[in-house]
Amino acid sequence: MNKIMYLEFERCIGCRACQAACRECGDHDAKERNYVDYIDFTESRQTFPMICMQCKDPACARVCPANAIQITEEGVVLSAMEEKCIGCRNCTFGCPFGIPKFDFEKNKMYKCDMCYDRTREGISPMCASVCPSDAIRFIDFDEMQELRRRRVQMNLIEGKKPMEGNKWEYVPEFFGVYSDS
Amino acid sequence: MERLERSFYSKTSMYSFFVILGLLLSMMVATDRFIHMDMALIGYAIASIIFAIGLTIRMSFWFYRTATNRVAKRSLKNLFTKERLIRNVRSIAITFVDNILLQKFIFKRGLYRGIQHLMISWGCLISFAITFGLTFGWMRFDLIDSETYQIVVFNIPTLKMAAHGVFAEIVYNGLNLGAIMVLIGVSMALARRLTNYDVKVTQRFEFDMLPLFILLAVTGTGLILTVLYTFFDGWMHHYMSLIHQVTVVIMLIYFPFGKLFHVPIRPLAAAVPMNYQEVAKIDSRNCKSCGEAYSNDDQIADVQAILGAQEFDLKLNDGTLLSDYCPRCRRRMRALKVMNMEAPQGDPYGPVNTNNGIHLPGFGQKRSESFYVSTEKKQAKEENNEPVSR
Numbered sequence: 015m016n017k018i019m020y021l022e023f024e025r026c027i028g029c030r031a032c033q034a035a036c037r038e039c040g041d042h043d044a045k046e047r048n049y050v051d052y053i054d055f056t057e058s059r060q061t062f063p064m065i066c067m068q069c070k071d072p073a074c075a076r077v078c079p080a081n082a083i084q085i086t087e088e089g090v091v092l093s094a095m096e097e098k099c100i101g102c103r104n105c106t107f108g109c110p111f112g113i114p115k116f117d118f119e120k121n122k123m124y125k126c127d128m129c130y131d132r133t134r135e136g137i138s139p140m141c142a143s144v145c146p147s148d149a150i151r152f153i154d155f156d157e158m159q160e161l162r163r164r165r166v167q168m169n170l171i172e173g174k175k176p177m178e179g180n181k182w183e184y185v186p187e188f189f190g191v192y193s194d195s
Numbered sequence: 196m197e198r199l200e201r202s203f204y205s206k207t208s209m210y211s212f213f214v215i216l217g218l219l220l221s222m223m224v225a226t227d228r229f230i231h232m233d234m235a236l237i238g239y240a241i242a243s244i245i246f247a248i249g250l251t252i253r254m255s256f257w258f259y260r261t262a263t264n265r266v267a268k269r270s271l272k273n274l275f276t277k278e279r280l281i282r283n284v285r286s287i288a289i290t291f292v293d294n295i296l297l298q299k300f301i302f303k304r305g306l307y308r309g310i311q312h313l314m315i316s317w318g319c320l321i322s323f324a325i326t327f328g329l330t331f332g333w334m335r336f337d338l339i340d341s342e343t344y345q346i347v348v349f350n351i352p353t354l355k356m357a358a359h360g361v362f363a364e365i366v367y368n369g370l371n372l373g374a375i376m377v378l379i380g381v382s383m384a385l386a387r388r389l390t391n392y393d394v395k396v397t398q399r400f401e402f403d404m405l406p407l408f409i410l411l412a413v414t415g416t417g418l419i420l421t422v423l424y425t426f427f428d429g430w431m432h433h434y435m436s437l438i439h440q441v442t443v444v445i446m447l448i449y450f451p452f453g454k455l456f457h458v459p460i461r462p463l464a465a466a467v468p469m470n471y472q473e474v475a476k477i478d479s480r481n482c483k484s485c486g487e488a489y490s491n492d493d494q495i496a497d498v499q500a501i502l503g504a505q506e507f508d509l510k511l512n513d514g515t516l517l518s519d520y521c522p523r524c525r526r527r528m529r530a531l532k533v534m535n536m537e538a539p540q541g542d543p544y545g546p547v548n549t550n551n552g553i554h555l556p557g558f559g560q561k562r563s564e565s566f567y568v569s570t571e572k573k574q575a576k577e578e579n580n581e582p583v584s585r
Contacts, residue, residue: 021533023530023533023534024534040392040393040396041393041394041396041397043393049526051523051526051527051530053527053530053531053536062530062534064526064529064530071507073502073507073509076261076262076501076502076505076507077262077498077501077502078262079260079262079263079265079266079267079463079466080263080460080463081257081260081262081263092397093397096304097454097457098457098460100460100461100463100464100466100467101300101464101467102266102466102467102471102494103467103471103472103490103494104262104266104494104497104498104501106522107489107490107494107495107498107518107522108498108501108502108518109522109525110509110517110525110529111525111526111529112520112521112522112523112524112525112526113522113526118475118476119300119303120300120303120304121294121300121303122300122304127397130396130397131395131396
């Protein structure tokens with residue numbers, strides 16, 4: 015089993031089903047741990063989903079004075095251990111991606127743990143399993159490589175942007191159709 | 196100081212040495228030069244000394260961590276700043292009462308968990324106080340006459356009490372009381388750990404269950420001792436006391452290296468209202484991009500110093516650090532970077548242009564002429580004006 019989370023921000027339609035699903039996950043205590051944000055509300059209605067990167071060398075764990083953030087053997091960065099966390103929120107400000115959330119009432123930090131009880135068994139996380147537009151996917155590593163290659167072909171990664179004259183070269187074959195996968 | 200350090204194997208061993216020295220000195224003073232040592236408790240005393248060494252080692256290593264060190268240093272500095280006196284006293288008092296005495300935050304996680312934790316923690320604290328007091332000889336009972344006991348603390352006679360008074364009974368049964376509290380708490384915790392699916396997600400046997408079983412063994416054997424000498428005339432008492440001693444030694448040696456180590460690190464929670472956010476949810480530092488308050492200067496300075504000390508400063512092209520931005524802006528920056536839609540050229544703090552150049556005909560208004568410059572021209576423009584990551 016070598017599955018990864020694959021996000022495609024452009025596909026997000028802002029339905030927030032992932033957040034609703036996150037609240038239902040075991041051990042999440044009816045609070046969502048992922049984000050759906052607007053890129054710039056005054057410009058467009060484009061949203062994007064955001065979950066934890068599960069860094070190999072997490073900045074949140076490095077700034078934690080209580081040594082409360084642990085990484086499992088599968089590489090999942092867990093929420094701060096409740097008995098150790100002193101509630102200083104250094105992790106929230108240390109994280110380069112702004113992921114950890116803090117519960118002031120219960121005095122504990124909580125963050126995306128990739129639905130550890132599900133992914134540990136190879137089941138897709140809650141958010142990926144409900145996303146209607148495939149903005150969040152839980153797929154094989156090889157499948158991810160294939161998708162990335164296609165994005166490079168579309169030149170969305172390397173930096174060139176479609177212009178008025180050549181925009182049709184960038185339109186994906188699967189534009190608006192999700193039947194090819 | 197450095198020469199003293201160099202005469203030891205390591206700093207940690209130096210600290211351990213002085214801790215043991217202090218303990219032995221306190222024992223000597225308290226027992227009037229070891230005259231009143233309770234030889235029946237010598238096994239506990241040795242185990243307690245090992246416990247002290249283990250605790251010192253773990254505490255030293257914990258304070259050696261960059262993050263802990265930084266927070267602890269700032270706390271110490273603020274503690275001795277006169278202008279902060281009121282704030283210090285208030286935050287330490289509030290943390291002590293709310294977090295350690297009453298453990299309010301655990302009750303907010305659930306009444307069941309609150310009761311369970313209060314029982315275990317206070318049972319353990321009572322038992323530890325009595326055990327250490329007696330084994331190190333810090334506290335002992337002297338018979339004055341046939342009807343009166345006197346409590347002697349550090350060789351100073353203090354309270355007198357009737358040998359069969361109510362107060363005396365409470366003092367004698369302190370350990371039993373603590374054991375019953377721990378027994379209730381541990382049973383509740385075990386029941387929760389075995390049945391609750393939410394807890395099972397991240398629970399590990401050696402970390403979460405083992406300390407419960409050890410505590411259960413200690414309290415169980417201890418309570419059986421009481422039962423044996425009150426109802427069975429001390430039948431099997433000797434063997435049972437040996438078993439109890441073994442369990443206690445295991446617990447003391449396990450303490451600094453397992454889950455129970457969260458007890459000595461808890462007081463650092465006072466550092467949060469003392470150094471960082473005095474009142475919950477009130478921020479004073481503004482985000483560099485959107486201008487909204489998200490934290491306070493001291494905390495961001497600490498976070499940047501900790502990350503910087505570990506060569507992990509997360510610096511951007513324009514010299515700002517990622518921790519200068521609020522979490523929301525950081526998420527946006529990551530998404531924009533991935534989507535190749537970084538900040539507009541020239542002004543890294545201006546509004547983001549979410550239009551990526553594709554516009555379907557028939558939907559938008561006619562664009563300005565500048566949009567239709569030829570591709571080559573635009574590329575040349577891009578090269579000498581690289582977009583700034585913000």
